[in-house]
Amino acid sequence: MAMNRMMECVPNFSEGRDLQKIEKILDCFRGRDGVKLLDYSRDEDHNRLVVTTVGEPEPLADAVVDAMGTAAQLIDMTRHQGQHPRMGATDVVPFIPVKNVTAEDAVALSKEVGRRAWEEHGIPVFLYEKSASAPNRENLASVRKGQFEGMAEKMKLPEWKPDFGEDAPHPTAGVTAVGARMPLCAYNVNLATSDLTIADRIAKKVRHIGGGLRYCKAMGVALADRGIVQVSMNLTDYTKTSIYSAFEMVAMEARRYGVNVVGSEVIGLVPQKALIDCAEYYLQIENFSMDQILENRIAE
Amino acid sequence: MAMNRMMECVPNFSEGRDLQKIEKILDCFRGRDGVKLLDYSRDEDHNRLVVTTVGEPEPLADAVVDAMGTAAQLIDMTRHQGQHPRMGATDVVPFIPVKNVTAEDAVALSKEVGRRAWEEHGIPVFLYEKSASAPNRENLASVRKGQFEGMAEKMKLPEWKPDFGEDAPHPTAGVTAVGARMPLCAYNVNLATSDLTIADRIAKKVRHIGGGLRYCKAMGVALADRGIVQVSMNLTDYTKTSIYSAFEMVAMEARRYGVNVVGSEVIGLVPQKALIDCAEYYLQIENFSMDQILENRIAE
Numbered sequence A, B: 001m002a003m004n005r006m007m008e009c010v011p012n013f014s015e016g017r018d019l020q021k022i023e024k025i026l027d028c029f030r031g032r033d034g035v036k037l038l039d040y041s042r043d044e045d046h047n048r049l050v051v052t053t054v055g056e057p058e059p060l061a062d063a064v065v066d067a068m069g070t071a072a073q074l075i076d077m078t079r080h081q082g083q084h085p086r087m088g089a090t091d092v093v094p095f096i097p098v099k100n101v102t103a104e105d106a107v108a109l110s111k112e113v114g115r116r117a118w119e120e121h122g123i124p125v126f127l128y129e130k131s132a133s134a135p136n137r138e139n140l141a142s143v144r145k146g147q148f149e150g151m152a153e154k155m156k157l158p159e160w161k162p163d164f165g166e167d168a169p170h171p172t173a174g175v176t177a178v179g180a181r182m183p184l185c186a187y188n189v190n191l192a193t194s195d196l197t198i199a200d201r202i203a204k205k206v207r208h209i210g211g212g213l214r215y216c217k218a219m220g221v222a223l224a225d226r227g228i229v230q231v232s233m234n235l236t237d238y239t240k241t242s243i244y245s246a247f248e249m250v251a252m253e254a255r256r257y258g259v260n261v262v263g264s265e266v267i268g269l270v271p272q273k274a275l276i277d278c279a280e281y282y283l284q285i286e287n288f289s290m291d292q293i294l295e296n297r298i299a300e
Helices: A019-027 A057-074 A103-121 A140-144 A147-154 A196-206 A245-254 A271-281 A295-298 B021-026 B058-075 B103-121 B142-143 B149-153 B196-206 B244-256 B272-282 B294-299
Strands: A006-009 A033-041 A048-053 A092-099 A125-131 A176-180 A185-191 A216-223 A230-234 A259-265 B004-010 B033-042 B047-055 B088-101 B125-129 B176-180 B187-191 B216-223 B228-235 B261-267
Touching: A006 A057, A006 A103, A019 A033, A019 A048, A019 A057, A019 B149, A033 A057, A033 A185, A057 A092, A092 A103, A092 A140, A092 B294, A103 A125, A103 A176, A125 A140, A125 A147, A140 A176, A185 A196, A185 A245, A185 B176, A196 A216, A196 A230, A196 A245, A196 B088, A230 A245, A230 B294, A245 A259, A245 A271, A245 B125, A271 B244, A271 B272, A271 B294, A295 B004, A295 B033, A295 B272, B004 B058, B004 B103, B004 B228, B021 B033, B021 B047, B021 B058, B033 B058, B058 B088, B058 B103, B088 B103, B088 B142, B103 B125, B103 B176, B142 B176, B187 B196, B187 B244, B187 B294, B196 B216, B196 B228, B196 B244, B228 B244, B244 B272
Parallel strands: A092 A176, A125 A176, B088 B176, B125 B176
Antiparallel strands: A006 A048, A006 A092, A033 A048, A185 A230, A185 A259, A216 A230, B004 B047, B004 B088, B033 B047, B187 B228, B187 B261, B216 B228
């Protein structure tokens, strides 16, 4: 499928058990020009469905709004039970720029989808992350605090008036958080030691809250079967905090303990540019364009 | 265009002046399922057309055989004049593996196209490069030596009997070389000196014929406007001689002269994997799969 502009969306729905309902939600992303259903996973304990989909911005917005309406029809939050915190039939809808679209485009699309969710389906929406209208709405956990059962009361507070819709949740579909974020890179660096305290100490220096890299979350993890430890990281904006910066900073901190890096791991999906940026850095490449990659020329 | 398996082909035709004929040849690659015309360039002095196209192997073979027939109808080699050496209306047809196809697949496809060029259009074919049936046929310049005008005599020699067809050129379309090669990476490393002899000496150590890297051709080049020099390289099989190996070996040799690397350049198109390999090397990534790249999952 040739997509010139490509946005990713990973909507979470509050249904992880009823396969008929799950299929009806997934169908909203199938057989549409300019939209591709990449992956989905459901969890019975969480009673939750996570969908990974990509598309041209406008067809993708249509599919998401459609799925939000379908979820509102099928899922009754007054009866929903599950381990994962949730506040709506469609719980959270993050848009992630992938190709030839910017973070600003993702913010604009999230606002369009939020507005349409209210206008077309009567679902109130909070904008969160990069789309947030106030600092206290950036963090999803803060927005969702109180969950479905506490929303009627929370939304009466002036600081929790929704960005779209009335000051009350949809009676059965609740509230949805819609926003824009950058693609996440899950990246781990493995160390030649079995001492977990070393990985923990390095993690604390490398991550943002410890004074380290702005878009890096990190923790120490023991790999018991290999007898080593790793610094396990989430890079929340690889365009600002690069994979090579995280790698080099872990190696630098490890030197203090006389510990070598034995390898690193990219977990799950990663945007092409996150790795090409590393090749460009180490090879000191001048004036490279992503259009020079043969496969990218073909995909156009 | 979604292509699961992807082969590249860069056929050269002996017509660089007559736009009507050129368009008819290009039309063979247009509007075909599973084939994409990526680029073409014609040169009036060389009187030559170079086409860059990609496709699923079978549709691509059909397009190429079709274009060879069209070129044979339109181009009369007995009247052809141009600066570039040539022996056929379709002069040379290299197949290059790009995605989910191997060098062996490219060899097999070149043999199929060679056979069909003879059977369907009466054009005798030499297999060259990785498809060569004898060591003296690997090098294109050796195969083409004597050019169109000398082929009738050359092909009577037992060692120059064609791989497909009779021991004589097509009367007007001549002979074609068909073969498989790996994608070429044109890659230059820039040095902090204006002394061209240093770049030349490094080039001689890095390249294959000087005892250097097996799939590396290199020469020194002066960048007069920047007051520096570069080692200009062609990497003829990046899966064996990596970009990072070439970069590190130039840097290593430059140290002998106290000269630093100031940067490097990727010229033209490069396969994605050639750069991802470099990120993997420098980041010491363990167990990476190209399917982890988001864009590759979408292209499937």
